[in-house]
Amino acid sequence: MIAIVQFLAKNKAPFTINIYPFLSLYGNDDFPFNYAFFDGDTTPIVDATTGIQYTNVFDANFDTLVSSLKAAGFGDMTIVVGEVGWPTDGDKNANAEAPHCDLDISKFTLFGLIDEDAKSIAPGSFERHWGIFRYDGQPKFLVDLSGQAQNKLLVPAKNVLYLPKKWCMFNPNAKDVTKLADNINYACTYADCTALEYGSSCNNLDANGNASYAFNMYYQVQNQDDLSCNFEGLASLTTQNISQGNCNFIIQIATSSTFSLRPSLVGLLLMSLSALMLL
Missing domain, CATH: 1.20.58.1040 (Methane Monooxygenase Hydroxylase; Chain G, domain 1)
Known part of the structure; x- marks a missing residue:
C-alpha cells in the first residue's frame, strides 16, 4: 500500500476512497443504525486516541484515512471520495428515504445513474439498486444537485413509451x-x-x-x-394492474427492436438524455 501511495504522491494524484455507510449496517446487525447517516447519532462515539467525537461512520472512516496518511508521511495528499451512496431496494436497510440530501454536483461523481438489473448480486441483492433513476428514467427521490437549496432537482425522462398495460x-x-x-x-x-x-x-x-x-x-x-x-x-x-402497496409490477419500455432487452439495458438508451437534463 505504501508503494501505491508513493506512486500517487510522485505523480501528484489524489488518493481515492470509497465509503459506504450502508455496508456497515449490512454487515453487522448490531451496528448503531443512526450512526450510518450524516445527521448523526445522538450519542457521539469518542476516538480513544485523539479524543475526537464522531456522530457518523462516514466522518470516522474518512478521518481514519487522513490519520493513516499522516502517519505514513503523506499528510498533504489530496483525498477524493470516489464512491458513496445508498441503495433503494434489495435489503431491509435499503430504501428511497435515506438518500435525501443536498448534493454539490461539482464535488461528486454519480456512481449509478440508473438501476442495473443484470448486475452481479454476489455481494448482496442491493447491488442492482444504486441508481438515482428507475429503469424508465424516473427519479427515485428528491435530491437538490446544487447543494445550495436552489431546488435544482432531478429531471425525469420525458415522453417515455411503455408496452401495453398487460x-x-x-x-x-x-x-x-x-x-x-x-x-x-x-x-x-x-x-x-x-x-x-x-x-x-x-x-x-x-x-x-x-x-x-x-x-x-x-x-x-x-x-x-x-x-x-x-x-x-x-x-x-x-390487464389489471397487480401492483401492491410499495411493490411495483413494472411494464417494459417500448422498443422497436425485435430482440428481448432487459429494463436496465433499455434504460441505458435514456442515459444520455437524462444526463443532459441534469445540466
Missing part, C-alpha cells in the same frame, strides 16, 4: 402447482427478483404474489411475448 400473474385456476418453485426459479434466473428479498419493497407479498412478481418480471423482460407468460400453465395474462 401483466403476467400466477394463474389462480392452476391445477398442478408441484412445479411452481422450479418455474419461479427459472423466471428469476433471467429477470430481476431482488425486490422480493427480505425487507425489500415486495417482501410482504404472499406466495401467489411472489409467483406473480417473478412471472411478470420475466414477461416484461421478454417484451411481453405471450409465450413467455405460461410457465407450464401456472401463469396467465391480466
Whole structure:
C-alpha cells in the first residue's frame, strides 16, 4: 500500500476512497443504525486516541484515512471520495428515504445513474439498486444537485413509451402447482427478483404474489411475448394492474427492436438524455 501511495504522491494524484455507510449496517446487525447517516447519532462515539467525537461512520472512516496518511508521511495528499451512496431496494436497510440530501454536483461523481438489473448480486441483492433513476428514467427521490437549496432537482425522462398495460400473474385456476418453485426459479434466473428479498419493497407479498412478481418480471423482460407468460400453465395474462402497496409490477419500455432487452439495458438508451437534463 505504501508503494501505491508513493506512486500517487510522485505523480501528484489524489488518493481515492470509497465509503459506504450502508455496508456497515449490512454487515453487522448490531451496528448503531443512526450512526450510518450524516445527521448523526445522538450519542457521539469518542476516538480513544485523539479524543475526537464522531456522530457518523462516514466522518470516522474518512478521518481514519487522513490519520493513516499522516502517519505514513503523506499528510498533504489530496483525498477524493470516489464512491458513496445508498441503495433503494434489495435489503431491509435499503430504501428511497435515506438518500435525501443536498448534493454539490461539482464535488461528486454519480456512481449509478440508473438501476442495473443484470448486475452481479454476489455481494448482496442491493447491488442492482444504486441508481438515482428507475429503469424508465424516473427519479427515485428528491435530491437538490446544487447543494445550495436552489431546488435544482432531478429531471425525469420525458415522453417515455411503455408496452401495453398487460401483466403476467400466477394463474389462480392452476391445477398442478408441484412445479411452481422450479418455474419461479427459472423466471428469476433471467429477470430481476431482488425486490422480493427480505425487507425489500415486495417482501410482504404472499406466495401467489411472489409467483406473480417473478412471472411478470420475466414477461416484461421478454417484451411481453405471450409465450413467455405460461410457465407450464401456472401463469396467465391480466390487464389489471397487480401492483401492491410499495411493490411495483413494472411494464417494459417500448422498443422497436425485435430482440428481448432487459429494463436496465433499455434504460441505458435514456442515459444520455437524462444526463443532459441534469445540466
